[in-house]
Amino acid sequence: MRLIVLLLLLLFIAGGVILGALNADLVGYDLAFVRIQVPKGAALLAVLALGWILGGLTAWLGVTTRHRRERRRAVKTRDAKAPKAP
Template structure:
């Protein structure tokens, strides 16, 4: 299985290198406060990375954090119920 992952990584690296070579011309990006000149491939890959990070952050905040809070509440409730059951059996 490890060989498959290595071949896939090398394949994606080769495709990325070809993509970068074919899109080497420079583009200007204006971010209102500053301007950048960078190769087109770098701009596209940077935008892809920014979107991936933004999507991950949104997923973390909208799904993972509420589930963690719910799990914490349920653990506390389980401990409380266990304590109540222990007290009742001791009586």
């Protein structure tokens, strides 16, 4: 399993290097308060990484929120079923 993960990682690294090499020309971006010029490949990889991070964060928050809600509901149910002390 580790070998497959390592091979996939190397494959994606090689793809990133090739993407960067084939898109080496500079592209200018005007962000209203600053102008930057970066290679196309770097911009593509940065946006891909940003999307990956934001997607992972969204998935993590969704799962965490659902687990928290289920835990609260389980505690309420457990407390409601527990016998009351006189």
